[in-house]
Amino acid sequence: MSDTSDGIRAGRLAPEEYARNFSDSHAPLQRVQALIEADRCYYCYDAPCINACPTGIDIPTFIQRIAQDNIRGAARAILEENILGGMCARVCPTEVLCEQACVRNTNEDKPVEIGLLQRFATDGYFAKPGAPLFSRAAKTGRRFAAVGAGPAGLSFAHRLAMLGHDVVVFDANPKAGGLNEYGLATYKTVEGFAQKEIDWLLSIGGIEVRCNQALGRDVVLSDLVRDYDGVFLGMGLAGVNALGVTEPQAAGLRDAVRFIAELRQASDFSKVPIGRKVVVIGGGMTAVDAAVQSKKLGAEDVTIVYRRGEEAMSASGYEQDWAKRSGVTIKHWAAPKEVVAEGGQVRGMRFATTRVDNGKLVETGETFVVPADMVFKAIGQSYEPAPAGASIKLNGGRIVTDAEGRTSHAKVWAGGDCTYGGRDLTVEAVEHGKRAAISADKALRQAARETRNG
Amino acid sequence: MADLTSTFVGIKSPNPFWLASAPPTDKAYNVERAFEAGWGGAVWKTVGEDPPIVNVNGPRYSALLSQDRRVIGFNNIELISDRPLKVNLDEMKRVKRDWPDRAVVASLMVPCTEKDWREILKKVEDTGCDGVELNFGCPHGMSERGMGAAVGQVPEYIEMVAAWCKQHTKLPVIVKLTPNITDVRFPARAAKKGGADAVSLINTINSIMGVDLERMTMHPSTDGRGSHGGYCGYAVKPIALNMVGEIARDKETRGIPISGIGGITTWRDAAEFIALGAGNVQVCTAAMVYGFKIIKDLTDGLSNFMDEQGYRSVAEFQGKAVDTIADWQALNLNHVEKAVINQDLCIQCGRCHVVCEDTSHQAITATVNGKRHFEVKDEECVGCNLCVSVCPVTDCITLRALKPGEVDTRTGVKISGKYANWTTHPNNPMRKEPESA
Ligand SMILES: Cc1cc2nc3c(=O)[nH]c(=O)nc-3n(C[C@H](O)[C@H](O)[C@H](O)COP(=O)(O)OP(=O)(O)OC[C@H]3O[C@@H](n4cnc5c(N)ncnc54)[C@H](O)[C@@H]3O)c2cc1C
Ligand SMILES: Cc1cc2nc3c(=O)[nH]c(=O)nc-3n(C[C@H](O)[C@H](O)[C@H](O)COP(=O)(O)O)c2cc1C
Ligand code: SF4
Ligand code: SF4
Ligand code: SF4
Numbered sequence: 032m033s034d035t036s037d038g039i040r041a042g043r044l045a046p047e048e049y050a051r052n053f054s055d056s057h058a059p060l061q062r063v064q065a066l067i068e069a070d071r072c073y074y075c076y077d078a079p080c081i082n083a084c085p086t087g088i089d090i091p092t093f094i095q096r097i098a099q100d101n102i103r104g105a106a107r108a109i110l111e112e113n114i115l116g117g118m119c120a121r122v123c124p125t126e127v128l129c130e131q132a133c134v135r136n137t138n139e140d141k142p143v144e145i146g147l148l149q150r151f152a153t154d155g156y157f158a159k160p161g162a163p164l165f166s167r168a169a170k171t172g173r174r175f176a177a178v179g180a181g182p183a184g185l186s187f188a189h190r191l192a193m194l195g196h197d198v199v200v201f202d203a204n205p206k207a208g209g210l211n212e213y214g215l216a217t218y219k220t221v222e223g224f225a226q227k228e229i230d231w232l233l234s235i236g237g238i239e240v241r242c243n244q245a246l247g248r249d250v251v252l253s254d255l256v257r258d259y260d261g262v263f264l265g266m267g268l269a270g271v272n273a274l275g276v277t278e279p280q281a282a283g284l285r286d287a288v289r290f291i292a293e294l295r296q297a298s299d300f301s302k303v304p305i306g307r308k309v310v311v312i313g314g315g316m317t318a319v320d321a322a323v324q325s326k327k328l329g330a331e332d333v334t335i336v337y338r339r340g341e342e343a344m345s346a347s348g349y350e351q352d353w354a355k356r357s358g359v360t361i362k363h364w365a366a367p368k369e370v371v372a373e374g375g376q377v378r379g380m381r382f383a384t385t386r387v388d389n390g391k392l393v394e395t396g397e398t399f400v401v402p403a404d405m406v407f408k409a410i411g412q413s414y415e416p417a418p419a420g421a422s423i424k425l426n427g428g429r430i431v432t433d434a435e436g437r438t439s440h441a442k443v444w445a446g447g448d449c450t451y452g453g454r455d456l457t458v459e460a461v462e463h464g465k466r467a468a469i470s471a472d473k474a475l476r477q478a479a480r481e482t483r484n485g
Numbered sequence: 486m487a488d489l490t491s492t493f494v495g496i497k498s499p500n501p502f503w504l505a506s507a508p509p510t511d512k513a514y515n516v517e518r519a520f521e522a523g524w525g526g527a528v529w530k531t532v533g534e535d536p537p538i539v540n541v542n543g544p545r546y547s548a549l550l551s552q553d554r555r556v557i558g559f560n561n562i563e564l565i566s567d568r569p570l571k572v573n574l575d576e577m578k579r580v581k582r583d584w585p586d587r588a589v590v591a592s593l594m595v596p597c598t599e600k601d602w603r604e605i606l607k608k609v610e611d612t613g614c615d616g617v618e619l620n621f622g623c624p625h626g627m628s629e630r631g632m633g634a635a636v637g638q639v640p641e642y643i644e645m646v647a648a649w650c651k652q653h654t655k656l657p658v659i660v661k662l663t664p665n666i667t668d669v670r671f672p673a674r675a676a677k678k679g680g681a682d683a684v685s686l687i688n689t690i691n692s693i694m695g696v697d698l699e700r701m702t703m704h705p706s707t708d709g710r711g712s713h714g715g716y717c718g719y720a721v722k723p724i725a726l727n728m729v730g731e732i733a734r735d736k737e738t739r740g741i742p743i744s745g746i747g748g749i750t751t752w753r754d755a756a757e758f759i760a761l762g763a764g765n766v767q768v769c770t771a772a773m774v775y776g777f778k779i780i781k782d783l784t785d786g787l788s789n790f791m792d793e794q795g796y797r798s799v800a801e802f803q804g805k806a807v808d809t810i811a812d813w814q815a816l817n818l819n820h821v822e823k824a825v826i827n828q829d830l831c832i833q834c835g836r837c838h839v840v841c842e843d844t845s846h847q848a849i850t851a852t853v854n855g856k857r858h859f860e861v862k863d864e865e866c867v868g869c870n871l872c873v874s875v876c877p878v879t880d881c882i883t884l885r886a887l888k889p890g891e892v893d894t895r896t897g898v899k900i901s902g903k904y905a906n907w908t909t910h911p912n913n914p915m916r917k918e919p920e921s922a
Pocket of ligand 2: 505506507508530531559560561563564565566592620622623661687688689717718719721746747748749767768769770771
């Protein structure tokens, strides 16, 4: 069964089709496959893949441990550098990270499947965790605050908990996890993995997560700075960029991230309404995820429209292929011009064709309409500076930090998407949180030493 | 087209590949399938006196595997044939009659008395088989009963039994040697003294494959107990090659026909045994791992190699490399080699660097001008071949011999091109003064 009638409706597919469409997009490795794949790793010296992993996981070591049937050891090698190594194994664009650097590419164009092996090791460990992998150092009695329980904030909290400090994490959302819980594609993180992973992360103790607590509404930065030994800002990107054309109040015109968040929270995919024809405007991971998931909900025609060429899209080649394989059409060189609405309902989207002229993107004067019942805006999110206030210096609209994650405020660190200069990836957020924690701990010890000596 | 036909101690076969005495030659059914597939001959699974022995009913075999489960080494605790002697001899007779162009050799093992050997030889001769092989090698079970390796480990017994056999049969006598000794030349010499027509080697090597760490029992085990087995397959090839080479170059045994056995898996392995003196070869594990069809690849590969090299018959290259095996003291200490990395092939894995840095001579860079780059420092390299051995890319690192006149930047010595070995080396307290010209 599939319902191809016009308009926005739920239940376009049969229950088993939803189940199939939203199952694991990439089957995990079976043990035999993992052993064979592990054998492909050369155990390189100063391995290029390690340097290409934002969290610096010792990849040859964890792969060697898989080969030696030491799953717990493999998981330890992963998780000690990247506490969300389980989620990263699912969502990292490995084709532009570790796997792109694998020396196997040179002769074979086929890197070691590091991501899948990482998933094998972490899944294997989580299925049978045994004694805790990480324990806390002697309690220091110090307390830190983190704003945002996304990957950055959670990574920060875990590392400090390991070092013996206590951490309170404030998050505006009803659930912890940030985009792990509200953003990443459903088919990348099935079976409630995000929450299971967070439960495991928090099991170390010393971390208190306070949900429904927004900075700027329920708590203010100056109080946190006063009450805690240090503060970490990992608030992600709460704002959504506007199209730059008039956005009428019309049913069917939506933010892609909101749509994705709803989908992630849906208990039953057949209750999620979707158009017959869907247009997604944008060129990043969010655009791809919104488009593919529309298709999986039963939309008949889904088109991503991006204003520049293929190579300029921030979605990787692999993701673009994934969209195409999922039945999504990608149109390049067209910029949004007008939302076509009728009777309070979206009917389509008018685009202007574009080209590059003297290095500048210009419209050619031609326009065309793509008919649609739903139009998703996926042209990027932005950092909302108001909650943190003016004491935190910005650049390009995001928080400026040094390599350790220190902001312009001596007691405030920041990391993840809300900071300037990154690639907006889960794995980077984890690394930022980790570095900031190490830096904050160091600062505390230094201060203690100075008071002692002073 | 190269002529693969083989004559070994007078026994003719269409190619030099025989199946070794083992499960592949256990009965007529197997041997006929092997001959249909193209095997040149078969040494029948060792027979003994009645009543036949019994085997365990648990695991007889186990393997050393690579990560993707390729068999690297193989182990067994099987005894000799567990079927009545007459059944084996009748089948042998029928198979030889039906396949007159193939070699059929009987492998024998009976207690160490002249009477026992005389009687079994008589029965065997009736089958019309081409020769006998004396199993002095089985290292488990049978050896506890004073047979197999228990004989093969005592040169006097070897000589004695070989002499009895030569006396009581007209058939060619091949003595199969055990590798479970310290110096294979002694049993080989004994076989020769006893009048044996040939030696075949190696039989399997004493081995324990592992330990089941959950149950804390050796592995594999039968109801909680295991017994050491015999190790064979690809992993034992270097050991077998050395033993073949030792016999081929020993003054006392030089020229004795050798049937080479041990780990032969490809045509190349077979050619190597032949180059070190083997007159033909026998295969067991490779057939047990892949089935009889591999004979096609063995003969095809060997034949193509011979055509390329211009050898018309196996005899033309048999033993051709024997004289290159020398004692260490005969190696030319004036010869200097250096590793060279082909930068076009290098995939930058860095393994050559780390092994040379950690365990050899710190002769390979990791970075040059701040960039990841692996290059040999001639002034440190001793040409040990470690990097060549670990590099994952074929032919990426090679050793280059310095030419006369070049300077070894490690020692500052100019290459003379003259041969000089340890016996005359200044550091040798026992050196002989080089003869002055
Ligand atoms: C649709 C989509 C798909 C993606 N897919 C991938 C992918 O496949 N692979 C990948 O590597 N990356 C992907 N990303 C990017 C990745 O999700 C982010 O880079 C990562 O989540 C950033 O982590 P973070 O901790 O900085 O922020 P977030 O995960 O955004 O978490 C920020 C948290 O802060 C909270 N918060 C915000 N404001 C306040 C406030 N004022 N007070 C209190 N709490 C507040 C939020 O509620 C949220 O929980 C995707 C992003 C999106 C939008
Ligand atoms: C299961 C098994 C049983 C064997 N039985 C005998 C035997 O009965 N008589 C014998 O002379 N050698 C026996 N051998 C030894 C083989 O004939 C051969 O010498 C040895 O396996 C080395 O060759 P390969 O590496 O090609 O297997 C046996 C080997 C195996 C694996
Ligand atoms: S670069 Fe590839 S082969 Fe080398 S260690 Fe990393 S995964 Fe293994
Ligand atoms: S040959 Fe030996 S010493 Fe020379 S570079 Fe290679 S490993 Fe080092
Ligand atoms: S081992 Fe081979 S491929 Fe690896 S860095 Fe050395 S030369 Fe290059």
